[in-house]
Amino acid sequence: MSQGSYGSSGLSSYQQLTTAGNSSSEFTRLSQVVGTNIQKIQQNVAQIQRMVTQLGTAQETEQLWEKLGQIQHYTNQLVRDTSGYLKDVSKLPQPSTPSDQKMRKIQVERLTKDFSDALNNFQIAQRRVADKEKASIARSRAAKSSLGYDDRASMQSDHQLISLSQLSSQEAQMEDVDLDVLQERERAVRKLEEDIQDVHQITKDLGMMVHEQGEAVGRW
8 A cells, every 4th residue: 555545744854845935835834745645644644543442342353463563654754754844843933023033933832732742643553563463373372372283183084194204304394484473473563662762762853943043932
């Protein structure tokens, strides 16, 4: 599925905005991009939350996990882009009049709060996905370890036309495949936990930026 299905910022860098002209028009454009990105993040989070409810049920499939991973990947990119655009906003020259300065401050505070709320919801959804995946891996490992000699002996006693050595060879190949799948899923969980930490750091940076903006406002 393409990235466009989950949202794209539509801008690759702040340089694309600087040609717009003065600070006011740049602020308007940046604000629109940030607002649109926040909506996309919220939509993706809602989709993640719906998909999480299917995990651990008969609806859980490899395709579901793949789609879930794609949405999280693109949402992480949106989060990074949006954080960068908000930083660009903070670097713009302030309006010349107090009334315009106050209006901009209100707009920035609203965008920052909306982004912060979206980040918190995204982190909660990511943690739920990680918990579900860990539980699924644990179940798979438990089921795998419960299969042993008794199962092979049972198959033999049921007059299966296959020798024990042939059966063991086939099972060994299946176990190798299963182990590879489990290890890949465990790597995906570790990557997800790294992404959660990245989003957490962006949230902390956002709080610091708000604090610095508040100090700057006091000097206007």
